[in-house]
Amino acid sequence: MLKASFFPCKVTSLRFVTNRRQNHLKAAITKMEFSITQPDDWHLHLRDGELLEAVVSHSSNHFGRAIIMPNLKPPVTKTVEAMAYRESILKALPETSTFTPMMTLYLTDTTTPHEIKLARESGVVFAVKLYPAGATTNSQHGVTDLFGKCLPVLEEMVQQNMPLLVHGEVTSPEVDVFDREKVFIDEVLSPLIRKFPRLKVVMEHITTTDAVKFVESCNDGFVAATVTPQHLALNRNSLFQGGLQPHSYCLPILKRETHRQALVSAVTSGSKRFFIGTDSAPHERRNKECPCGCAGIYNAPVALSAYAKVFEEAGALDKLEAFTSFNGPDFYGLPRNTSKIKLTKTPWKVPASYSYSWGDIIPMFAGETLEWLPSPA
């Protein structure tokens, strides 16, 4: 098994020392290194079994906590299952790791209000995930009729202050795949929020100007959004650059450049409503490079470098820390991390693949050279 070396380049000594944090951040823009509070990942797929063991350190090396998606086969629909899954994640972590998995439940048509109470009492389940049935990878057990089947559960979630995390796309085959997020906002999310104005909702992995505007229009503190590195760094041309590119295929699908620019403006605006959520979604190479390839981009090894690049190019590196390390815990009502990580402007080469006895995983930006190498501060 290839040892996935997370910090492949040695950090050169370009240390910039200052006592004043403001100066420090400003200096970072022109200098070569700066520290930020340790980030969390508010949307992560760790899978289970061999895949979990292969990928977990790529997240735990950089992130303090992560919201763990429940779309396993079979999905994590019960609190007891979430507790067992949590144990298997803890077991797979490197020995000295302090990474905290924050578990979620997969909402179905038959989830009960009692299950939400159990989830809250467990202390380890932090949210419930809505997958419209058929919208994305392993969503076949998802919700078929939110307003018809889930109202008592949603009411209980308001009572328990349990956030609803949403894969925001409609599934009707007649809706164009590039419009599914916008139609979801109009047909599902807006009515949902009108009905439950005190329900905490995170619109996951937003991809459009429409989603940015929608989130900005909602009540403060109740609706927020996560944004992935791929939707900030790439537009839909990447799907076809020099041929069909299965490793750029994720859901929601990459959108046109104007939408990417709206996302960059949103995350660099200083708004507290937008925060990091990588949606790192590993699939074995053979399940990506095949006639009916899976949706999902494996970005855990490159996520922080990619976000930093986007913020740097927007002239907003001073806004990076709030996005990666403050807005998420503030929205969830959790303390911010106290440890730090360092980002160094050192070129490092992303491995072309991560290879294991059972197969390969191809990371985002495979074989490319990135900067802003993360390491412990």
Ligand SMILES: NC(=O)N[C@@H](CC(=O)O)C(=O)O
């Ligand atoms: N984003 C993706 O394209 N895929 C995710 C599911 C999801 O987050 O929608 C996966 O689990 O593979």
Ligand SMILES: [Zn+2]
């Ligand atoms: Zn999703």
Ligand SMILES: [Zn+2]
């Ligand atoms: Zn996801």
